[in-house]
Amino acid sequence: MNLFLQLMANGLVNGALFAMxxxxxxLVWRTIRVFHVAYGGLFVACAYIFHVLxxxxxxxxxxxxxxxxxxxxxxxxxxxxxxxxPFYRKxxxxxxxxxxxxGIFVAIENLIAMGFGNQxxxxxxxxxxxxxxxxxxLTRLQTIEFAVGLTTVGALWLLVRRLRAFKALWAMGDxxxxxxxxxxxxxxxRTMVFVISTMLxxxxxxxxxxxLGVDPHMGMSYLLVAxxxxxxxxxxxxxxxxxxAIVLAILQxxxxxxxxxxxxxxxxxxxxxxxxxxxxQGLIATQQRVEEA
Amino acid sequence: xxxxxHLLIILGIYSTLSYSLNLTxxxxxxxxxxxxxFYGLGAYAYVLLLQGSVPQPAALAGAVTIxxxxxxxxxxxxxxxxxxxxxxxxxxxxxxxxxxxxxWVGLTNGPYGLAGIPRPxxxxxxxxxxxxxxxxAAAMNLILLPLLFRLYRSPFGMLLKALRDNEAAAExxxxxxxxxxxxxxxxxxxxAAVPGALYASYVTYIDPTSFTLKESIFLTxxxxxxxxxxxxxxxxxxxIMVLLPEALRFLGLPDVIAHNxxxxxYGLLLVFLMYFRPKGIAxxxxxx
Numbered sequence: 001m002n003l004f005l006q007l008m009a010n011g012l013v014n015g016a017l018f019a020m021x022x023x024x025x026x027l028v029w030r031t032i033r034v035f036h037v038a039y040g041g042l043f044v045a046c047a048y049i050f051h052v053l054x055x056x057x058x059x060x061x062x063x064x065x066x067x068x069x070x071x072x073x074x075x076x077x078x079x080x081x082x083x084x085x086p087f088y089r090k091x092x093x094x095x096x097x098x099x100x101x102x103g104i105f106v107a108i109e110n111l112i113a114m115g116f117g118n119q120x121x122x123x124x125x126x127x128x129x130x131x132x133x134x135x136x137x138l139t140r141l142q143t144i145e146f147a148v149g150l151t152t153v154g155a156l157w158l159l160v161r162r163l164r165a166f167k168a169l170w171a172m173g174d175x176x177x178x179x180x181x182x183x184x185x186x187x188x189x190r191t192m193v194f195v196i197s198t199m200l201x202x203x204x205x206x207x208x209x210x211x212l213g214v215d216p217h218m219g220m221s222y223l224l225v226a227x228x229x230x231x232x233x234x235x236x237x238x239x240x241x242x243x244x245a246i247v248l249a250i251l252q253x254x255x256x257x258x259x260x261x262x263x264x265x266x267x268x269x270x271x272x273x274x275x276x277x278x279x280x281q282g283l284i285a286t287q288q289r290v291e292e293a
Numbered sequence: 294x295x296x297x298x299h300l301l302i303i304l305g306i307y308s309t310l311s312y313s314l315n316l317t318x319x320x321x322x323x324x325x326x327x328x329x330x331f332y333g334l335g336a337y338a339y340v341l342l343l344q345g346s347v348p349q350p351a352a353l354a355g356a357v358t359i360x361x362x363x364x365x366x367x368x369x370x371x372x373x374x375x376x377x378x379x380x381x382x383x384x385x386x387x388x389x390x391x392x393x394x395x396x397w398v399g400l401t402n403g404p405y406g407l408a409g410i411p412r413p414x415x416x417x418x419x420x421x422x423x424x425x426x427x428x429x430a431a432a433m434n435l436i437l438l439p440l441l442f443r444l445y446r447s448p449f450g451m452l453l454k455a456l457r458d459n460e461a462a463a464e465x466x467x468x469x470x471x472x473x474x475x476x477x478x479x480x481x482x483x484x485a486a487v488p489g490a491l492y493a494s495y496v497t498y499i500d501p502t503s504f505t506l507k508e509s510i511f512l513t514x515x516x517x518x519x520x521x522x523x524x525x526x527x528x529x530x531x532x533i534m535v536l537l538p539e540a541l542r543f544l545g546l547p548d549v550i551a552h553n554x555x556x557x558x559y560g561l562l563l564v565f566l567m568y569f570r571p572k573g574i575a576x577x578x579x580x581x
Binding site: 096 | 324384385392553560
């Protein structure tokens with residue numbers, strides 16, 4: 001029983017990290033209607049930026065994380081201006097954008113592998129002291145991860161409901177042409193989406209790098225985590241993305257307990273395929289008129 | 294000399310793979326990310342049947358059959374979707390197949406792979422030297438490609454193109470879209486088993502890491518770069534993608550860097566092609 005509670009707690013901590021990744025990915029998918037494969041590349045890039053800042057330039061992990069997040073935001077804006085916007089202007093098909101985005105991902109991953117080598121790199125840190133809450137023990141880093149994830153995702157969840165700009169973003173996902181007609185700044189909104197999304201990926205990449213280390217090829221697995229959480233949770237609902245991320249994280253940690261970590265991916269993708277087949281609207285479905293679907 | 298022959302064999306394997314994927318990607322217009330899974334399943338099925346002391350021709354036929362059955366299963370689930378979701382479901386199956394090959398140690402020997410795969414024997418001649426394998430690879434292409442070309446030009450190929458360009462309109466003419474797509478999917482998976490078996494008997498050792506998602510992406514990239522939906526595109530793509538790292542090696546780049554450099558170049562090529570020429574270098578179908 002204690003082990004179960006411990007694994008649930010670990011699952012929740014991972015769930016908070018996955019939720020940040022999922023919201024960053026889902027935001028782009030919902031509002032720009034782009035399958036943002038380059039997200040995985042941005043994850044790796046941010047992880048290495050954090051690693052370099054902390055190990056080479058001696059920044060403290062907190063300052064390093066904040067700096068990485070700022071650089072991440074700039075990188076997101078660059079991504080939109082230099083990459084996605086030309087494709088949008090050219091009215092490229094969504095498949096072409098997806099493939100090009102995949103190309104960016106492959107290029108970033110391998111540029112980093114060329115510069116830093118293929119091996120795992122860790123940030124040296126002292127053993128984190130553990131807290132006990134009843135039968136559950138969490139390291140301080142885990143509690144920080146959980147708190148950061150919870151506040152970031154929670155704040156964004158509130159903003160989505162309170163801020164008019166987000167209303168416009170959702171509308172942009174449905175009818176991008178309408179945005180300029182309404183006198184709203186289409187390209188500024190698009191840039192905003194990519195800045196927020198890349199900042200989210202930067203925060204989680206910094207935390208994961210500090211906790212586990214980084215290698216150039218981990219981008220794909222975190223991209224898949226984010227995408228699966230979004231697809232499982234429900235494509236149109238941001239609450240669903242968060243729910244999907246938490247379900248995925250808890251399920252993974254239960255698989256590790258009952259079977260073995262080796263079967264983790266099997267469960268992830270069986271979950272994905274069966275959700276898409278049996279409940280394509282996701283865990284949390286928004287109500288839609290028939291003609292919208 | 295044997296280096297050149299080795300290149301020819303690899304080219305032969307990849308050309309069959311890309312021409313078979315061309316049927317689903319180029320003609321049916323379905324961006325699928327699980328072709329490497331079928332390539333791997335073919336290789337594994339062939340080797341496991343051989344180890345169960347099945348004669349070689351029967352093992353090859355068995356591998357093709359197993360691939361067809363699995364393709365019916367995977368295809369009928371995936372083909373409920375189109376576009377991004379089809380891509381994602383096939384990607385899911387690619388990951389599932391990989392995890393099973395990697396972890397079902399009792400059957401596939403897991404990460405240790407299967408070694409000591411017997412060389413193929415034809416009419417009492419054991420295929421052993423690179424030259425013999427190059428001839429075998431050429432023979433495989435000479436048998437399979439004309440069959441595929443025939444399919445490309447047949448009414449079946451035309452129907453696939455019609456469905457690709459406008460599924461609703463084609464269905465209004467009485468074409469059953471899903472069953473056509475499923476047939477294309479199954480045929481392309483069945484063909485992929487043959488290069489799988491050739492690869493296994495050429496290298497005499499297989500392990501799951503040859504059949505990853507990366508490999509699937511690589512196969513798709515061959516078609517997207519070279520172009521899909523006709524007979525020339527896959528050839529162009531295969532030549533570029535297989536020969537690029539070799540060319541880089543001749544420029545004096547060390548092996549490790551040459552591999553990463555190829556990936557960087559093909560990633561950027563994908564970006565430029567999708568912007569300037571979404572149909573690939575010599576293709577006639579642009580991803581929709």
